[in-house]
Amino acid sequence: MKIINYKILFSDDCTPEYKNSIIEYWKLQNNLFVNKPSDLATELDLEAHQLSKIVAELSTLEFEILCEMCKKINTISVKSQASFNNIKSKIKKEHPYICDTCAFDIRQAELLAIEKEKLKKIEKQKSAIENKSWKSLKYFEQKVLHNILHTKNIKMLLKLYKDTPNSIIWNAIYKIRDVDLIELHQFSEGSSVYKITHHNDLKGSFAIEEPAKPKATYDVQTNELKFRLTKNEFPKDIDSPIYSGILNFPNEITLQANIDYIFGGWRRSNNELYLTITPIDQLYKAPQQKLISKQPQHIQESIQKFLKQLNKKI
Numbered sequence: 001m002k003i004i005n006y007k008i009l010f011s012d013d014c015t016p017e018y019k020n021s022i023i024e025y026w027k028l029q030n031n032l033f034v035n036k037p038s039d040l041a042t043e044l045d046l047e048a049h050q051l052s053k054i055v056a057e058l059s060t061l062e063f064e065i066l067c068e069m070c071k072k073i074n075t076i077s078v079k080s081q082a083s084f085n086n087i088k089s090k091i092k093k094e095h096p097y098i099c100d101t102c103a104f105d106i107r108q109a110e111l112l113a114i115e116k117e118k119l120k121k122i123e124k125q126k127s128a129i130e131n132k133s134w135k136s137l138k139y140f141e142q143k144v145l146h147n148i149l150h151t152k153n154i155k156m157l158l159k160l161y162k163d164t165p166n167s168i169i170w171n172a173i174y175k176i177r178d179v180d181l182i183e184l185h186q187f188s189e190g191s192s193v194y195k196i197t198h199h200n201d202l203k204g205s206f207a208i209e210e211p212a213k214p215k216a217t218y219d220v221q222t223n224e225l226k227f228r229l230t231k232n233e234f235p236k237d238i239d240s241p242i243y244s245g246i247l248n249f250p251n252e253i254t255l256q257a258n259i260d261y262i263f264g265g266w267r268r269s270n271n272e273l274y275l276t277i278t279p280i281d282q283l284y285k286a287p288q289q290k291l292i293s294k295q296p297q298h299i300q301e302s303i304q305k306f307l308k309q310l311n312k313k314i
């Protein structure tokens with residue numbers, strides 16, 4: 001601390017009786033007070049706090065410091081050694097003195113930077129919502145995001161994942177943060193996250209993208225449709241179907257336009273119906289039908305025979 005100049009100001013009603021003691025009270029050497037207030041008080045047959053009161057009433061220590069920022073000289077007044085030492089302790093060698101005006105400007109600039117950073121984050125979150133950046137998240141991460149949006153706090157969120165290893169749930173949370181959909185709040189860097197916030201529009205815009213089922217690729221492609229129709233066990237009324245159920249084919253089946261198909265239905269046990277739809281080409285492929293195929297007038301008969309054979313194979 002560079003004291004450019006310092007002086008003691010006495011009030012008009014300061015009596016000579018105290019003047020010397022006050023001068024001794026304020027005596028500085030290398031910014032250190034030479035005399036202890038308690039020693040001076042004893043000399044005057046006073047308590048230390050009584051002397052402090054007298055000094056504060058009758059005098060002021062005024063000194064000047066150069067602001068390292070604006071390079072202006074600032075006058076500072078103190079009423080006690082403690083106040084002076086307090087200012088001194090605030091101004092450390094590595095921290096040059098900065099006047100109140102400059103300190104205010106610095107704080108304002110800091111606040112502005114914080115505000116700018118905040119707006120930047122909001123913009124990022126807005127564009128993440130517009131770009132549906134949750135699409136880049138895995139299904140599990142999307143479920144975590146859904147739960148973030150529908151739980152009140154981290155404690156409740158983690159409760160939902162009490163059987164999930166901590167690292168897995170946190171990795172998901174960080175991943176969601178990395179795509180700008182949420183903000184994680186910490187008291188200091190490295191400390192635990194105490195709050196998760198998000199843009200107001202996220203809840204209304206986000207919907208979990210169901211994972212795309214892996215596309216099955218089949219080595220075998222067929223153009224014959226064969227399936228069993230199960231009886232509808234509980235037909236409610238005349239409009240209810242006789243057969244109903246769910247079908248699942250292991251292979252791709254292609255039915256082509258403008259091609260003749262033979263269809264056949266066979267009764268099976270439990271009143272089930274076995275249905276086949278076969279391209280008429282198959283008829284000619286059947287070895288026993290080769291000859292008949294050459295006789296178009298017998299096509300109906302051939303079909304019947306073909307279907308009978310098919311029935312045996314089923």
Ligand SMILES: [Zn+2]
Nearest residue numbers: 067070099102
């Ligand atoms: Zn300044």
